Amino acid sequence: MKGNVVISSRSFSSGNIDLIKYLKEYGLESKFVGSKHELNELKVELKNASAWIAGTSKITDEMMGFAPELKIIARYGVGFEGIDLSSAKSRKIVVTNTPGANSLSVAELTLGLTFAALRGIVESAGNVRNSNWQVTRGFQLEGSRIGIIGFGRIGRLLAQKFRALGCDVWIFDPFIGEIQIIQDGFHPKTLDEIAKFCSIVSINAPGDVAIIDSNWLANCQDGQIIINSARAQLVDENAIANGLRSGKLFAYAADILQGEANSSASPLLKDDIKHKVTITAHVGSQTQSAIDAMGKASCDNLIAVLSGKPPINPVQ
Numbered sequence: 001m002k003g004n005v006v007i008s009s010r011s012f013s014s015g016n017i018d019l020i021k022y023l024k025e026y027g028l029e030s031k032f033v034g035s036k037h038e039l040n041e042l043k044v045e046l047k048n049a050s051a052w053i054a055g056t057s058k059i060t061d062e063m064m065g066f067a068p069e070l071k072i073i074a075r076y077g078v079g080f081e082g083i084d085l086s087s088a089k090s091r092k093i094v095v096t097n098t099p100g101a102n103s104l105s106v107a108e109l110t111l112g113l114t115f116a117a118l119r120g121i122v123e124s125a126g127n128v129r130n131s132n133w134q135v136t137r138g139f140q141l142e143g144s145r146i147g148i149i150g151f152g153r154i155g156r157l158l159a160q161k162f163r164a165l166g167c168d169v170w171i172f173d174p175f176i177g178e179i180q181i182i183q184d185g186f187h188p189k190t191l192d193e194i195a196k197f198c199s200i201v202s203i204n205a206p207g208d209v210a211i212i213d214s215n216w217l218a219n220c221q222d223g224q225i226i227i228n229s230a231r232a233q234l235v236d237e238n239a240i241a242n243g244l245r246s247g248k249l250f251a252y253a254a255d256i257l258q259g260e261a262n263s264s265a266s267p268l269l270k271d272d273i274k275h276k277v278t279i280t281a282h283v284g285s286q287t288q289s290a291i292d293a294m295g296k297a298s299c300d301n302l303i304a305v306l307s308g309k310p311p312i313n314p315v316q
Contacts, residue, residue, distance in 0.1 A: 001026050001027045001028065001303075001306055001307060002027045002028070003027070003028050003029070003050030003051060003306055004028070004029050004030075004031065004048050004049050004050055004051075005023055005028050005029065005030045005031070005049065005050065005051045005052070005053060005302065006031050006033055006042075006045050006046055006049040006051070006052045006053070006067075007030055007031065007032050007033070007052075007053045008032075008033050008034065008035050008037060008052070008053070008054050008055050008057065009035065009053055009054065009055035009076040009077075010035045010055060011286065011291050012032075012053055012055075012076055012291075012295050012298075013295055014291055015288045015289075015291035015292040015295065016288055016292055017292045017295065017296060019295045019296065019299055022296075022299055023299060023303075026303055026306075028050075028051070028302075028303075028306070031045055031049075033045045035055050035056075035057060036057055037057040037058065037059065037063065039062070039063070042063055042066050043066045046063070046066040046067035046070065047066065047067070047068075048069060049067045049069060049070055050069055050070065050071050050072075050306055051070070051071060051072045051073075051074060051302040051305070051306060052067070052070060052072070052073045052074065053074045053076050053298050053299075053302065054073055054074070054075055054076060054083070055076055055077070056077065056079065056082060057082065058082040058083075059073060059082060059083045059084060060084055060087070061084050061087035064084070064087055064088065064091055064093060070091070070093050071093065071094065071302075071305055071306060072093060072094040072095070072096065072301065072302045072305040072306070072311070073088060073093055073094070073095050073096070074096050074097075074298040074299075074301045074302045075095065075096060075097040075098065075298070075315070076098065076294050076295065076298045077097065077098060077101075077102065077285065077294055078097050078098065078099055078101075078102070079097075079206070079231075080095060080097050080315050081206075081208070083095055083315075085315070085316055088316070089316060094305050094311050094314065094316075095314070095315040095316055096298070096301035096302075096305075096311045096312070096313045096314055096315060097313055097315055098293070098294045098297035098298055098301075098313060099153065099313055100153050101285075101290060101293035101294040101297050102284065102285035102287075102290040102293065102294055103153040103154045103157055104157060104289075104290070105284060105285050105286070105287040105289065105290035106154050106204075106229055106255075106284035106285060106290075107154050107157035107158045107161065108161075108287075109229060109255060109280070109283065109284045110154070110158055110202055110204070110227055110229040110255075110284075111158065111161055111162075113227050113229065113253035113254070113255065113278060113280070114141065114200060114202070114225070114227050114253065115141065116253055116278045117200075117225045117227065117250075117251035117252070117253040117278055118138045118139050118140070118141060118200075118225065118251070119136075119138040119139075120136040120138050120251075120275070121278075122278050123136060123274075123275045124136055139199075139250075141162075141165055141166070141167065142165060142166035142167065143166060143167070143168075144167050144168070144199050144200055145167070145168045145169075145170065145197060145198045145199055145200075146159075146162045146167045146168065146169050146170065146198060146199075146200045146201075146202065147170045147171075147172065147189070147194030147195075147197075147198030147200070147201040147202070148162075148169060148170070148171050148172070148201075148202050148204060149172050149173070149191070149194065149201065149202070149203050149204065149205050149211060150172075150173055150203065150204035150205030150206070150230065151171050151172075151173035151176050151181060151186075151204075152173075152204065152205075152206075154204045154229070155171070155173070155202075155204040155205075156184065158202060158204060159171065159184075159186055163185065163186070168187075169186050169187065170186070170187045170188075170189040170193065170194055170197075170198055171186045171187065171188055171189065172188070172189055172190065172191050172194055173205070191211070192219065195216050195219050195220040195221070195224075196219060196220065196221060197221060198221065198224070199221060199223070199224060199225065200224070200225045200227065201220075201224060201225070201226050201227065202227040202228075202229070203226070203227065203228045203229070203230045203231075203234050203235070204229065204230050205230055205231075205234065206230070206231070207231065207233070207234060208231065208233040208234075209233070209234070210233065210234060210235055210236045210239075211234050211235070212226055212228075212234065212235040212236065212239065212240065213235075213236040213239050214236065214239045214242075216239075217239055217240075217242070217243045217248050217249070220248070220249075222247075222248060223247070223248075223249070223250040224248070224249055224250065225249070225250050225251045225252070225253075226240065226249060226251075226252050226253075227252075227253050227254070228252075228253075228254040228255070228256065229254065229255045229256075229284050230256075231256065232254070232256040232257055232258040232260075233258065235254075237257070237258055237266055237267050237268050238267050240252050240267075240268060241267040241268055241270065241273060244273045244276045244277065245272065245273060249276070250276070251276045251277070251278070252268065252276065252277050252278075253277070253278040253279070254268075254278075254279055254280075255279075255280045255281075255282055255283060255284045256282055257269075257279060260282065297312070297313065300312055301313055
């Protein structure tokens with residue numbers, strides 16, 4: 001097998017497995033390009049590419065047009081909303097992803113964000129560095145009622161962990177039947193019920209339409225904590241900021257912000273509410289284990305396709 005692989009994921013092969021060497025064993029030469037998918041660069045580097053290992057940036061029909069020999073776009077991760085699937089299909093380009101490879105890492109980070117929000121860990125740590133030993137009072141997790149929006153791989157893992165920590169776990173997922181949720185030992189509920197009766201709400205769903213907005217805040221339990229390790233578009237950041245100022249929300253913690261490149265403009269980073277907000281830099285999948293698993297899976301998908309075999313994890 002011979003071919004050229006373009007890689008636009010920043011963390012690919014940065015774990016414990018040398019995936020560049022792994023690809024070379026199959027006769028594949030690798031080339032890293034910028035993760036922002038600049039057109040001028042892609043126009044040059046995709047010209048002779050057989051495969052593209054892609055991160056989260058958009059992949060358009062124009063970009064695919066730069067790659068007449070492209071056989072596969074191997075998404076390094078799960079989400080594929082940024083890829084023009086209809087264009088890929090018309091060009092006979094296979095699209096794959098790596099489901100489950102980073103689920104545990106994201107679930108664990110979500111749990112960490114929950115503790116940070118409950119106990120003001122980030123604020124307190126910062127205060128101590130400034131010789132301020134003022135005590136902040138939070139809440140314990142055990143005995144809390146948790147609402148999880150999205151019961152996919154990450155949502156399931158998270159639900160199990162919350163239950164093990166003594167929480168009452170409620171689930172909303174319109175794509176999974178109530179019977180399945182009950183069989184897994186959890187409580188299927190509506191979004192309205194989760195808003196009104198859960199003290200902590202974790203968003204672990206796909207999509208790009210805001211779930212947490214001004215209407216949610218008008219009806220939710222007072223002092224609610226919102227955790228978002230899924231997508232920035234699933235919350236209205238202005239509504240969240242207003243809820244934190246009014247006291248309707250106790251805290252917000254997330255692994256993502258809208259407009260990451262210009263995140264300083266986010267209403268959630270204003271000084272008057274910074275003690276109620278914890279934001280991490282999209283690090284949910286950034287563990288050695290997840291990096292290796294996502295990288296290996298994306299490689300195995302493209303090796304299969306370039307060998308004339310069916311992809312392991314086809315998106316379409």
